[in-house]
Every structure is written in C-alpha cells, then in structure tokens.
Amino acid sequence: MKYVIPLIVIAIGLALGVAGLVYGEADDSPGLQLLGVLLILATVVLGVRTARRST
Template structure:
C-alpha cells in the first residue's frame, strides 16, 4: 500500500494542475492551455491506472 500511495498522490496533484489550467484557459481564452490541461489530466489518469495494475500484480 505505501508503494502505491506516492504515485496516486502525484496523479491527484497533476489532475488538479490540469483542472486549474483548463479553468485559467477558459477565463483567458487560451485554447492551447486548455489542451495542455486536458492532456495532463489524461496522462495522470493513465499513469494512475498503470500504477494500480502494477501494484496488483506484485501481490
């Protein structure tokens, strides 16, 4: 469980950063920043799923 905690906390932080980027892009009318925020969210979700699946294999 402690091995899985750090990657998941990092994923949550990156998702929060991505949401913040999308919100700022919406307020500032910056489509590129919105796309970067969307990619950050998708990458963090993928990394989190990969970490969970690898954690289950070790058990």
C-alpha cells in the same frame, strides 16, 4: 504505504490539469486548455497503469 507517493503525484497532476483547463477557459486560451486536457489524460493513464501493476 508504498502507494502514497504515486497517489500524491496523481492528485497533483489532476489538480494542475483542472486548474489549467479552468484558467485557459477564463482567459480564452485554447492552448492552455489543450495542455490541461493532455495533463489530465496523462495522469489518468499513469494512475491506471500504476493500479494495474500493483495487482
């Protein structure tokens, strides 16, 4: 139960990153695509770090 909030934050971060990536590609905006990729990478790093600390 104590991992519910980090999982929700990670899911929201991934969803926003993917949405930024898709919308940036549709709008032909390389800056928004870069921000989407950076948000996805940061969220994955946060998730891995959280998983490693919990064991």
